[in-house]
Amino acid sequence: MTGGLLGAMRAVFLRELLVFWRRSTEVMAALVFFVIVTTLFPLAIGPERRELMLVAPGVLWVAALLATTLSLNHLFASDYQDGSLEQLLMSPYPLSAMVLAKIAAHWVLTGLPLALLSPLLAVQMALPTKAIGTLVGSLLLGTPTLTLIGAIPAALTLGVRGGGVLVSLLVLPLYTPVLIFGAEAVAASAGQGFASVAHLSLLGAFLALALSFAPWASSAALRVSLD
Amino acid sequence: MKLVHKYAAPKRFYELAGTLTPWFATLTTLLFVSGLYLGLYWAPPDYQQGNAYRIMFIHVPNAWMSMMAYMIMALFAAAGYIWNIRLADILAKVTAPLGASFTLTALVTGSLWGKPMWGTYWVWDARLTSELVLFFLYVGYMALQASIDDARRAAHASAILAIVGVVNIPIIHYSVYWWHTLHQPASLTLTSQPKIYITMLIPLIVMSIGFMFFYLTMLCVRARNEILWRERRADWVRKLVESRP
Amino acid sequence: MTLPAFLQMGRFAVFIWAAYGFAGLMVFLNVVQPLIQKRRLWERLRRNQDDDEEDMYEETE
Numbered sequence: 001m002t003g004g005l006l007g008a009m010r011a012v013f014l015r016e017l018l019v020f021w022r023r024s025t026e027v028m029a030a031l032v033f034f035v036i037v038t039t040l041f042p043l044a045i046g047p048e049r050r051e052l053m054l055v056a057p058g059v060l061w062v063a064a065l066l067a068t069t070l071s072l073n074h075l076f077a078s079d080y081q082d083g084s085l086e087q088l089l090m091s092p093y094p095l096s097a098m099v100l101a102k103i104a105a106h107w108v109l110t111g112l113p114l115a116l117l118s119p120l121l122a123v124q125m126a127l128p129t130k131a132i133g134t135l136v137g138s139l140l141l142g143t144p145t146l147t148l149i150g151a152i153p154a155a156l157t158l159g160v161r162g163g164g165v166l167v168s169l170l171v172l173p174l175y176t177p178v179l180i181f182g183a184e185a186v187a188a189s190a191g192q193g194f195a196s197v198a199h200l201s202l203l204g205a206f207l208a209l210a211l212s213f214a215p216w217a218s219s220a221a222l223r224v225s226l227d
Numbered sequence: 228m229k230l231v232h233k234y235a236a237p238k239r240f241y242e243l244a245g246t247l248t249p250w251f252a253t254l255t256t257l258l259f260v261s262g263l264y265l266g267l268y269w270a271p272p273d274y275q276q277g278n279a280y281r282i283m284f285i286h287v288p289n290a291w292m293s294m295m296a297y298m299i300m301a302l303f304a305a306a307g308y309i310w311n312i313r314l315a316d317i318l319a320k321v322t323a324p325l326g327a328s329f330t331l332t333a334l335v336t337g338s339l340w341g342k343p344m345w346g347t348y349w350v351w352d353a354r355l356t357s358e359l360v361l362f363f364l365y366v367g368y369m370a371l372q373a374s375i376d377d378a379r380r381a382a383h384a385s386a387i388l389a390i391v392g393v394v395n396i397p398i399i400h401y402s403v404y405w406w407h408t409l410h411q412p413a414s415l416t417l418t419s420q421p422k423i424y425i426t427m428l429i430p431l432i433v434m435s436i437g438f439m440f441f442y443l444t445m446l447c448v449r450a451r452n453e454i455l456w457r458e459r460r461a462d463w464v465r466k467l468v469e470s471r472p
Numbered sequence: 473m474t475l476p477a478f479l480q481m482g483r484f485a486v487f488i489w490a491a492y493g494f495a496g497l498m499v500f501l502n503v504v505q506p507l508i509q510k511r512r513l514w515e516r517l518r519r520n521q522d523d524d525e526e527d528m529y530e531e532t533e
Contacts, residue, residue: 152391156384160374169370170388173363174395177402184406206398217391224383259499267492279484285495325502332498336491343484441499448506452513459517468517 008093009101016105023078027109030071034114037063038121049126056125057186060135061142063121064114065175068143069168071110072150075102076222080158086226095219103144103151103215111143127190134189134196141203142182148207148214149174155221178206235314237454238463244447251444258437266430273427280427282340288435289333290354292442293361294396296326300368301393304386314450316382317457319389320372321449325442327365333358353407357400364392378457 020027041059045051079085088098118139119132127135153170157163185199266284273280300322307315337355338348349355368385375381458464 149391152387156371156388157374160371162374166367166370166374169363170367173360173367173399174391176360177395177398180402180406184409209398213391213394217387221384221387224380224387227380227383263492277484278488281488282491285491289495328498328502332495335494339487339491339494343487441502445502445506448510452506452510455513455517464517468514471514 005093005097008091009097012088012098012101013105016102017108019078020074020105020109023074026071026074027113030067030110031113031117033070034063034067034117035121037066038125042124052126053128053190056122056127057131057135057183057190059125060118060121060127061138061179061183061186064118064139064143065146065172065179067114068111068146069150069171069175071106072147072154072167072171073164075106075147075151075154076158077154077163080225085158085222089222089226095222096215099151099155099219099222100211100215103147103218107144107147111139111147115139115143127186131186131190134200135186137200138182138185138196138203141200141207142178145178145203145207145210146175148210149178151214151218152221155218155225158222158225178203181206235312237314237317237458238461240314241451241454244451248444248447248451251440251447255437255440255444258433258440262430262434262437265433270426270430277343279340279343282336283427284430284434286333286336286340287431288438289329289336290358291435292438293326293330293333293358295439296322296329296442297361297364297389297396298393300326301389304382304389308383308386308390313457314454316378316386317450317453318446319386320382321446321453323365323369323372325445325449327362327369329438329442330358330362330365334362351407353404356407357403360399360403361396364396368392 038059041055042052045055076085079088089095091098115136118135122132122135150167150171153167156170157166160166181199181202185196185203188195188199262284266281270281272278300319303315303319303322306312307319334355337352337358341350341352341355342348368388371385371388372381375384455464
């Protein structure tokens, strides 16, 4: 039966990848948003490298967080409209596992490219080279947590008026711990070099917590929304 | 469980809350009046902060109540979600605006206390920062409640949000405290006096119990409104309305 | 203590009275808002028992 479950999860995962890939403009939108927002900061602050370096960890992390939030609207919305979400509810496998597969696919197409693209923007923001590894690592650990937590409000606001803005309102306060430790990890490694291990392991702990809690909560949320 | 269902019937609670409200209201008034007397007049000025510390008597009770109200709200919401108790849904819903107002009061009085102590109205003090995040959580909860028309779905959706919030609050709280100590190791935080005197403690306790009863009073009043509205097509409400023209 | 001295509260009068004033205002609003809501609710219940409007605040705002 476990093989069946994993098989079903893989099927959902691959289907999601394909569907998201077909709507690649939406996937790209989050990425482009990330790039544009980080580009705006030097224009607002000034090209002084020392000043940019000071704010770089925070700017990069806030931009990544906002880009993730922006992409949350596409997580369930189209499946909700075309009815395939209700089919998912009917499936014999636990809904939380299916939701986890969906979230994983979503992250592969939004969070992962975002983390891979970040070194380029780090250079733009005058982040020291030694901190770039930590930046990518913290984003690789942090963005899945953001997507996992964000799936809950995304599921809660399905078909609700003003859904898009509401999702950001609901999700941003919940993001504060990830933001604090993510940006702090980058700042720490830009300063002394190795102090970031503790922050990264805390980000890992958040990810583990979110993995155990969020799929269950968002499937409960989906059941409420589709009731 | 049978007893719970007996009193959880909205009609029964409507009557019970009706009899309790005047008692709660009287108690609240007495506690507020004596708390104000004790806090503003009876307690002597602090040798370090002068009279400014008197803001504590409203800041701290409101900060406590803001967190307690969130816990209460989440408990009611969870009970309503798990056991389908309509009264619990109602109590969770009407707790939210009260909790948000406690949070707002804690924020404003905290920043008014910060001005004489730190010289600025806003410092990213750990307590103030986590109160701010808590305020956003309340706003989100109320926005979600308001944007869903169906009462049952609104209750269940916001219940999930409240439970997620409760799991997150300790994490947010400790993250903010850790973040604060990292950036301002030696700064003075509100309510971290070296010693709290008995003359400070008494008004503080009186005011805290006062705000607790204020919450209970307003919970009853608001819950009665909500029950009356939701049950407007029920026989007992029709009879009640006819009996009081 | 004389009344002016009491009102002055050392040198922190502005902050203390602003804080207590704000708290008082919030308590006042918290009391008044549900009472207004209650009055309008009763008016509405008396007027029309078979009200189909879904929103309690429809006419109160």
